[in-house]
Amino acid sequence: xxxxxxxxxxxxxxxxxxxxxxxxxxxxxxxxxxxxxxxxxxxxxxxxxxxxxxxxxxxxxxxxxxxxxxxxxxxxxxxxxxxxxxxxxxxxxxxxxxxxxxxxxxxxxxxxxxxxxxxxxxxxx
Numbered sequence: 789x790x791x792x793x794x795x796x797x798x799x800x801x802x803x804x805x806x807x808x809x810x811x812x813x814x815x816x817x818x819x820x821x822x823x824x825x826x827x828x829x830x831x832x833x834x835x836x837x838x839x840x841x842x843x844x845x846x847x848x849x850x851x852x853x854x855x856x857x858x859x860x861x862x863x864x865x866x867x868x869x870x871x872x873x874x875x876x877x878x879x880x881x882x883x884x885x886x887x888x889x890x891x892x893x894x895x896x897x898x899x900x901x902x903x904x905x906x907x908x909x910x911x912x913x
Contacts, residue, residue: 790818807821808823822844830868
């Protein structure tokens with residue numbers, strides 16, 4: 789997405805990237821970046837939280853209108869869970885002995901499903 793944003797900016801189309809991977813997006817050098825410190829896949833807010841999603845979208849539009857310099861990053865003020873704050877960081881995508889077997893089984897099921905799709909000529913080959 790960051791590279792698409794840069795391409796559009798070079799063509800004269802202003803963009804704002806909304807994301808949760810600050811290091812990656814800033815390294816790509818996008819013009820305007822709205823950073824939400826949430827688990828990956830949730831840059832616009834918590835699923836089902838319309839009020840938060842609306843606020844974050846509004847911040848993105850404000851950033852588009854008011855960015856004061858190139859490569860501007862603004863961080864939203866939201867936290868994933870105010871009571872535990874960083875608990876998700878310790879457990880997001882964690883692989884250890886407690887879940888290793890379940891993850892291996894899920895991976896095997898995914899490989900079987902992909903092979904089935906390919907054998908039926910529906911995959912990307």
